[in-house]
Amino acid sequence: MFTVTPIEGGVCAPKGFYADGVSAGLKPDGKRDLAFIYSDTLCSVSAIFTTNRFQAAPILHYKRESIDRTNFVLINSKNANAMTGKKGIEDIDKILSHAKSSLKNIKFPVMSSTGVIGVPLPVDKIAKGIDSFDLTKRSPDAAAEAIMTTDSYPKQVAFEVKMESGCSFKIGAMAKGAGMINPAMATMLCFITTDAVLPPNEMHSMLQECSKTTFNAISVDGDTSTNDTVMLLANGKSEIFNKEAFIFALKKVMHELALKIVADGEGATKCVAFKITGAATEDEAAIAAKALSNSLLVKTALYGEDPNWGRIASTIGASGVECDPSKLTITFGNVTVFEKGEILFDAEREDRAAKVMKKDSFSIHCDLGVGSGSFTAYGCDLGYEYVKINADYRT
Numbered sequence: 001m002f003t004v005t006p007i008e009g010g011v012c013a014p015k016g017f018y019a020d021g022v023s024a025g026l027k028p029d030g031k032r033d034l035a036f037i038y039s040d041t042l043c044s045v046s047a048i049f050t051t052n053r054f055q056a057a058p059i060l061h062y063k064r065e066s067i068d069r070t071n072f073v074l075i076n077s078k079n080a081n082a083m084t085g086k087k088g089i090e091d092i093d094k095i096l097s098h099a100k101s102s103l104k105n106i107k108f109p110v111m112s113s114t115g116v117i118g119v120p121l122p123v124d125k126i127a128k129g130i131d132s133f134d135l136t137k138r139s140p141d142a143a144a145e146a147i148m149t150t151d152s153y154p155k156q157v158a159f160e161v162k163m164e165s166g167c168s169f170k171i172g173a174m175a176k177g178a179g180m181i182n183p184a185m186a187t188m189l190c191f192i193t194t195d196a197v198l199p200p201n202e203m204h205s206m207l208q209e210c211s212k213t214t215f216n217a218i219s220v221d222g223d224t225s226t227n228d229t230v231m232l233l234a235n236g237k238s239e240i241f242n243k244e245a246f247i248f249a250l251k252k253v254m255h256e257l258a259l260k261i262v263a264d265g266e267g268a269t270k271c272v273a274f275k276i277t278g279a280a281t282e283d284e285a286a287i288a289a290k291a292l293s294n295s296l297l298v299k300t301a302l303y304g305e306d307p308n309w310g311r312i313a314s315t316i317g318a319s320g321v322e323c324d325p326s327k328l329t330i331t332f333g334n335v336t337v338f339e340k341g342e343i344l345f346d347a348e349r350e351d352r353a354a355k356v357m358k359k360d361s362f363s364i365h366c367d368l369g370v371g372s373g374s375f376t377a378y379g380c381d382l383g384y385e386y387v388k389i390n391a392d393y394r395t
Contacts, residue, residue, distance in 0.1 A: 001164045002245040004252060006157075010140030013158035013172035014195035015237040016040045020137040021146025024129025026078040026115075026122060032146035034129040037073040037191055042107060043233040045070045046203035048211060050228035057081045057088030058111045059229065064089070065108075068200060072106035073191060073231065074099060075147050076126060077176070078115040082226040091121045098127045103135060114176060114189050114227050115149055144174040147189060151176050155260040161196075161242075161249045169196040169238035169246075173253045177261040188215065190230045190257055192250070197241040198234040206247055207232055214254035217286075218262050219293040219379045230254070259378060263361075268380035270302055273363040279373035284321040286375040291319035292364070293379030302381035307353035309337045309345060316366060327369030332356045340369065 011019050018038045026033040045067060049059045058081060074095070081088045096109045113121070144154035158172035177188030198206075207230055215230060232250075263271040274292040279285035292298055295315045301308045309330050316323055326341040333356035337345045345353075356362050 002242065002248075003162050004249055005160050005162070007160050007170065009138075009158045009172055010144060010156035010174050011037050011172045011191060011193045012138040012140045013160075014170040014193050014235070016195060016235050017172070017193045018135055018138050019143035020133065020139040021142035021144070022129050022132050024076070025125045026076060032142055033077045034126060035075045035143040035146035036133055036135075037075075037143065037193065037233065038106065038135045039071045039193070039233065039235045040105075041235050041237065042069050042071050043235045044068065044198055044200040044203060045110070045231065045233050046200070046207060047229055047231040048204070048207045050225055052226050052228070054083060054226050056113060056227040057084055057092060058113050059227070061089050061092045062110060067108060067110055070108040070110050070233070072099070072103070072109040073112065073233070074109060074130070075112045075189065075191070076115075076121070077147050077149050079113060079119055079121055080115045080117045080227050081113040081121050082117040084118070084120055087120060091123050094123055095121070095126050095130070099130050102131050103133060105135060110231075112189055112191075112227075112229055112231070114147065117226060140172070140174065147174065147176045149176060152264055155257055155264070157253055157256045159249055159252065161245050163240065163242060163245065167238070167240050169194060169240045171196065171246075171249050171253055173257060175257040175261060177264075188225065188228050188261060190215065190254070192230070192232045192253060194232070194234050194246070195236065195238040196234055196246050197236040197239060198246065199241070202243075203232055203234065206250060210247065210251040210254050213376070214251065214258040217290070217375070217377045218258045219290065219377065262378045262380050265380035265386075269360070269383065270357075270381045271361040272302060272379055272381075273361075273376050274379060275363055275365045275374075275376045276368065277365070277374045278327075278367040278369045278371060279375070280322040280368075280371040282373040282375060285373040286377070288316050288319045288321045288323075288366070288368070289375045289377035291315050292366075293377040296382060299379065299382035302357065303383040305354060305357040307332050307337065307350060307357055312364060312366065313338065316368070321368070322370050323368050324370065329367040329369065331365040333359075333362050
């Protein structure tokens with residue numbers, strides 16, 4: 001048995017981890033734009049990345065180096081270093097070489113980036129920013145702020161996991177993401193730190209398992225970034241490993257951050273769970289749920305607080321999964337509007353369903369009635385503010 005308790009500290013909550021964020025001049029007005037995570041002992045590291053065929057230079061560099069240990073992660077915002085060719089990777093070599101000479105304690109450094117695609121990194125600015133780092137600082141708020149792009153607030157979470165014996169380990173994380181969100185992993189980034197002892201050969205499978213129902217179950221706009229990254233760092237300083245407890249905590253961390261990303265979708269006013277049950281298989285349930293979370297027509301109906309159940313039905317039917325209107329049931333919150341071929345959408349139910357849609361968060365449940373497969377995807381509404389933000393994103 002174990003208990004999981006929320007704590008403060010983000011990525012600095014586990015023993016031996018430090019972080020900070022500074023301004024290197026990539027963002028205007030002196031805003032923080034360069035962050036680090038540092039462990040005073042080497043960490044086992046694993047990561048899962050975007051399935052976008054045009055992966056950004058930091059991902060290609062990580063793969064080239066076959067990174068499995070590190071004690072330092074450098075993250076910049078405002079510039080994705082994507083579609084920058086050989087120069088993008090060479091620039092990372094220059095920056096990390098400078099980091100190793102400027103910060104004597106770092107080993108096998110890793111870099112991650114987010115921001116505008118197709119622009120070379122400002123190497124000199126980033127190098128100067130590195131020179132201002134103090135590896136003794138524990139400033140998780142500053143680090144989480146520095147990795148933001150169009151995010152309206154920093155996203156952090158941390159937990160202490162206490163075992164029945166009284167011993168404990170901690171896990172913390174920070175993430176960024178508000179637009180270009182349709183992760184298919186393995187412009188969202190997530191960095192997870194823990195002082196648990198983790199078998200290096202199991203870390204990747206843990207990330208993959210936990211991503212299925214968390215980061216791979218969310219959508220803001222249906223676009224998959226070139227830079228999507230989820231990175232796990234474990235320094236083992238707690239000297240504790242319990243696989244069941246750790247996977248539970250890891251999934252909890254990833255789930256909470258995934259929902260924060262959806263809730264902070266560019267211009268979003270609602271976070272909605274699209275729950276599919278009764279599908280032929282779990283895979284088909286996931287296809288239908290993600291189709292709903294990605295549908296522009298569904299998203300705009302959410303924004304207008306319009307319980308247009310026809311859009312829900314149409315999207316499921318177009319998704320390609322096995323379905324039959326005579327077996328389908330659609331429910332907004334606790335208001336069923338269509339049940340096994342019968343339209344229940346009278347004035348009274350429309351009013352009740354519309355009241356559900358006025359909430360900041362709610363669920364839309366669709367039972368396909370053809371099997372036992374289930375999956376829940378998460379999405380948000382799409383309104384005018386999203387267009388305004390992305391119409392002049394580069395400026």
